[in-house]
Amino acid sequence: MKITIIAGARPNFIKIAPIIKAIEKQQSEGKTISYRLVHTGQHYDKNLSDTFFEELNIPHPNANLEVKSGSQAEQTGAIMVAFEKELTQNPCDLVLVVGDVNSTMACAIVAKKMNIKVAHVEAGIRSGDMTMPEEINRIVTDSITDYFFTTSKSASENLLKNGVDSSNVHFVGNVMIDTLHQNLNRISAPSFWDEFDLETGNYIILTLHRPSNVDEEKSLINLLEGIDKMVGDKKIIFPIHPRTKAILGETNLNLKNILFVEPQGYLNFMYLIKNSFAVITDSGGISEETTVLGIPCFTMRTTTERPETIEIGTNNLVGISIENLTLEFTKFLENGLSKRGIPELWDGKASERIIAILLTK
Helix, strand or coil, X not given: CEEEEEECCHHHHHHHHXXXXXXXXXXXXXXXXXXXEEXXXXXXXXXXXXXXXHHCCCCCCCEECCCCCCCHHHHHHHHHHHHHHHHHXXXXXXXXXXXXXXXXXXXXXXXXXXXXXXXXXXCCCCCCCCCCHHHHHHHHHHHHCCEEEECCHHHXXXXXXXXXXXXXXXXXXXXXXXXXXXXXXXXXXXXXXXXXXXXXXXXXXEECCCHHHHCCHHHHHHHHHHHHHHCCCCEEEEECCHHHHHHHCCCCCXXXXXEEECCCCHHHHHHHHHCCCEEEECCCHHHHHHHHHCCCEEECCCCCXXXXXXXXXXXXXXXXXXXXXXXXXXXXXXXXXXXXXXXXXXXXXXXXXXXXXXXXX
């Protein structure tokens, strides 16, 4: 079996690393399976892409489509044009896509139009929010996928409700957590740890990148100032996304607690998460990692495609207003974190299950 694996953005790199390891393990045991790694170039900042390949020991991509940024349509179209050429020159039996970024949908469409099977890792998750580009990417990808690998039973149920053949839906667990398990003994403090006098539990991690939170400069500033006041004497480490940084520009902010840093590599970022007091974010993936690490997470969104992080894990969905965030954060300070657990099959072995299943197809 020849598999073409697609990676385009930061979360993709984290998800493909254990899949590649699982393939290589099967190869070492004499199984007939090979892979070709295609980086679409959707994330091209070194701190958002190259660093993850280096840290997670992912082989250098066989091809980089170098599509870079643009509008949703421009980027999706550029990926499709470039990937069609790639597949024409390098045929395969299966295209494996992960997550819900533009690269996921674009490459799935190209593969299906070339009569190549598609496997979707992290299939079936739904936020119900059609204003999110990722939700559209998920729905389109799952509408043409052949083999569905899900992180939760609820994701599997979403697919079955839409008429997907149950024999093609496989609840395998979470490959993001595979990577976390495989690298926990390698995480390390970032260079600014001592400079900022960071200690376990004396700081909060903040990440913001969604349009609803960062696209309008005035509301972004109000949000940052509100978070700054809300946390008391806790430091706030904010690895600022290039897009968010550009929106703030040269604005003179009056912040006493928020410390801006560059986007972090995986090993440094996971160290920061693991040792933090809490996390404030609008990311979906981070709520999965905080759940496994037992770190309180406050997600600034009105919906989540990962309900298990709330029902079982440490995630709190707090909306996008500073008032509601402050209310929920204050409750946490007063009452602490209720007893939480780790979702089923988030045990570090999802990738092994995926490749074992694909070898039977």
